[in-house]
Amino acid sequence: MPHKPTMSKLLIFHSFLFLFTLILHVSFADNNNKPNPFSAKASLIRYWNTHISNNHPKPSFLLSKASPLNAIDTAVFTKLVAEHALNTRLTSFCSAANLYCDFDTSLQDQINRPAPPRKEDANFMSYTNKQFTTYGRSRGGGVDSFKNYSDNINMPVNSFTRYSSNSAGHGEKFANYADNGNVANDSFMSYGAGGTGGLGEFKNYESNVNVPNLHFSSYSASGNNHKQSFGSYAEDTNSGTQVFTSYGKNGNGVPTEFNSYAKSSNIVGSTFASYGQLANAANDSFKGYGGSANNPHNTFKNYGSKVSSGVEGFENYREGANVGDDTFQNYLRDSTSTKASFVNYGKSFNQGIDKFKGYGKGAVNRHIDFKGYGVNNSFSGYDNNKKGINFSGYTQSAPMDGSVVNKWVEEGKFFRESMLKPGTVMKMPNIEDKMPKRSFLPRVLSSKLPFSTSKLVELRGTFKAKVNSTLERVIVNALGECERPPSQGETKKCVASVEDMIDFAISVLGDNVVVRTTENVHGSGKQVVIGLVRGINGGKVTKSVSCHQSLLPYLLYYCHSVPKVRVYEADILDMENKSKINQGVAICHLDTSAWSAGHGAFLTLGSGPGLIEVCHWIFENDMTWAVAD
Numbered sequence: 001m002p003h004k005p006t007m008s009k010l011l012i013f014h015s016f017l018f019l020f021t022l023i024l025h026v027s028f029a030d031n032n033n034k035p036n037p038f039s040a041k042a043s044l045i046r047y048w049n050t051h052i053s054n055n056h057p058k059p060s061f062l063l064s065k066a067s068p069l070n071a072i073d074t075a076v077f078t079k080l081v082a083e084h085a086l087n088t089r090l091t092s093f094c095s096a097a098n099l100y101c102d103f104d105t106s107l108q109d110q111i112n113r114p115a116p117p118r119k120e121d122a123n124f125m126s127y128t129n130k131q132f133t134t135y136g137r138s139r140g141g142g143v144d145s146f147k148n149y150s151d152n153i154n155m156p157v158n159s160f161t162r163y164s165s166n167s168a169g170h171g172e173k174f175a176n177y178a179d180n181g182n183v184a185n186d187s188f189m190s191y192g193a194g195g196t197g198g199l200g201e202f203k204n205y206e207s208n209v210n211v212p213n214l215h216f217s218s219y220s221a222s223g224n225n226h227k228q229s230f231g232s233y234a235e236d237t238n239s240g241t242q243v244f245t246s247y248g249k250n251g252n253g254v255p256t257e258f259n260s261y262a263k264s265s266n267i268v269g270s271t272f273a274s275y276g277q278l279a280n281a282a283n284d285s286f287k288g289y290g291g292s293a294n295n296p297h298n299t300f301k302n303y304g305s306k307v308s309s310g311v312e313g314f315e316n317y318r319e320g321a322n323v324g325d326d327t328f329q330n331y332l333r334d335s336t337s338t339k340a341s342f343v344n345y346g347k348s349f350n351q352g353i354d355k356f357k358g359y360g361k362g363a364v365n366r367h368i369d370f371k372g373y374g375v376n377n378s379f380s381g382y383d384n385n386k387k388g389i390n391f392s393g394y395t396q397s398a399p400m401d402g403s404v405v406n407k408w409v410e411e412g413k414f415f416r417e418s419m420l421k422p423g424t425v426m427k428m429p430n431i432e433d434k435m436p437k438r439s440f441l442p443r444v445l446s447s448k449l450p451f452s453t454s455k456l457v458e459l460r461g462t463f464k465a466k467v468n469s470t471l472e473r474v475i476v477n478a479l480g481e482c483e484r485p486p487s488q489g490e491t492k493k494c495v496a497s498v499e500d501m502i503d504f505a506i507s508v509l510g511d512n513v514v515v516r517t518t519e520n521v522h523g524s525g526k527q528v529v530i531g532l533v534r535g536i537n538g539g540k541v542t543k544s545v546s547c548h549q550s551l552l553p554y555l556l557y558y559c560h561s562v563p564k565v566r567v568y569e570a571d572i573l574d575m576e577n578k579s580k581i582n583q584g585v586a587i588c589h590l591d592t593s594a595w596s597a598g599h600g601a602f603l604t605l606g607s608g609p610g611l612i613e614v615c616h617w618i619f620e621n622d623m624t625w626a627v628a629d
Contacts, residue, residue, distance in 0.1 A: 040067035053511045081448045099553045100436035103471040176204045244272045258286045272300045286314045298326045327355045414601040417588045424530040428523045433620040438555045446496035488594040492560040505545045505625040508561045517623040522581040531571030545625040564591040588615040
């Protein structure tokens with residue numbers, strides 16, 4: 001007689017059958033490209049359906065940012081966070097969760113690929129993410145040319161150790177080094193060291209980079225009558241640090257020229273340690289440092305220190321800059337028989353805090369002119385013996401007036417509401433997202449990560465961020481943005497999951513909401529024509545919640561309520577054939593009374609706080625929430 005199963009065994013059997021059926025269901029769903037019901041994306045869709053009351057299509061651009069972690073991985077990594085042990089599995093966590101954790105990729109981790117020695121002239125048109133140890137050493141005559149080195153790379157990690165050292169009568173040209181990058185960790189160790197005669201030219205180093213971490217150690221050190229020019233260093237960069245250690249040190253009869261350093265940069269901290277130091281019979285000029293920069297934090301140490309029998313010129317330091325905190329230390333200190341001029345220092349658009357320490361101190365037989373010096377500055381440490389130091393042409397320059405357009409505000413970034421009408425021709429700014437590609441974390445995991453300045457040490461440890469590293473700076477910047485007090489009339493919150501974003505939008509606007517973004521990036525940086533324009537909610541004054549991407553290893557958005565706005569959708573047409581190339585979302589702020597007088601909108605449009613409305617496009621991967629029509 002067969003044995004009758006007990007109730008407990010039946011429960012176990014049915015539980016096993018349920019799990020087996022569930023596994024088959026999940027596998028079938030995956031094989032048919034349907035969301036796994038236990039995935040973060042499926043969970044988000046269920047959350048969306050239960051919290052948002054309308055049936056508008058769910059935006060694919062936002063759903064695509066959901067975490068790729070499955071339920072098992074989420075549980076495992078959440079447990080590691082709770083045990084303060086996530087850093088023991090950091091590499092697998094970053095990979096599985098689609099995070100960007102390589103802000104400080106070591107150059108030593110890269111494979112060195114030294115360039116082979118060459119006897120003939122070289123002309124490199126394009127070279128990407130390779131590591132040069134020695135190139136063009138001890139060349140006699142000829143010209144070597146690099147045109148494009150690692151341009152348009154999202155995350156360049158480059159090391160160029162020696163270029164054209166100890167050459168004689170040799171010319172070297174370097175046109176572009178890692179332009180248009182994103183998170184750049186690059187170094188250039190030595191350029192043109194020990195050259196005799198000949199001519200060197202470096203045109204562009206790391207322009208248009210987002211989050212630069214750059215090091216240029218030595219340019220034309222110990223040269224002998226080897227003329228050098230540096231065209232542009234880190235122009236139009238955003239939110240990073242740069243170090244230039246030495247330019248023209250120990251040169252003999254070397255005419256050097258530096259045209260532009262960190263021009264039009266945004267929130268960049270720079271250190272320039274030595275320019276023309278210990279040179280003999282130098283003929284140097286530095287034309288522009290930090291011009292038109294926004295909130296720069298610069299340190300310039302040692303310009304022409306211990307120069308003998310030289311001619312030195314510095315034309316412009318932070319001209320047209322917007323606020324900031326800069327220090328200039330030691331100009332022609334302990335020089336001998338040197339003639340120098342400093343044309344303009346700190347003639348800013350809006351006042352910053354500048355310190356100038358050490359002007360001509362200890363110099364002998366010198367003739368020094370200083371023509372322009374900004375307001376809100378301190379000037380100390382210049383030689384008490386004024387002989388040979390001419391301040392007769394010195395004027396304390398007032399800030400520039402509001403009619404000057406600061407170049408760090410891109411053309412087309414801000415515009416008036418009257419331009420949103422069919423037939424308007426306007427410049428569209430570059431709305432491309434330059435941030436690394438990342439995903440949100442599941443809310444159950446992100447809510448347990450330490451995220452406050454008071455827990456900075458713990459957060460640094462979680463992501464293995466070293467002190468003074470790029471990643472630490474990224475974390476500190478994000479914390480500062482999220483923890484600053486809201487401005488007048490603003491409600492704000494940083495969110496690390498779509499669920500958190502939905503909750504915040506609903507708390508401000510109610511549950512009948514729709515989220516929008518500009519359809520694509522076509523038209524960026526070009527003249528376009530405005531086509532059909534539609535006002536959201538009939539073009540009535542409303543309020544919205546705008547969310548802007550912040551930089552962290554995982555996806556983080558800074559969301560804030562925006563009262564008294566009008567939101568528009570506009571067809572964007574090609575300038576030539578008038579075909580539709582994009583559908584832009586624009587937001588017009590009608591009340592600007594709480595904005596700073598130095599806001600970029602007023603720099604480009606004129607006027608001031610509370611006097612005009614200001615409109616801008618919603619950039620790629622940013623978004624705005626509004627009540628549904």
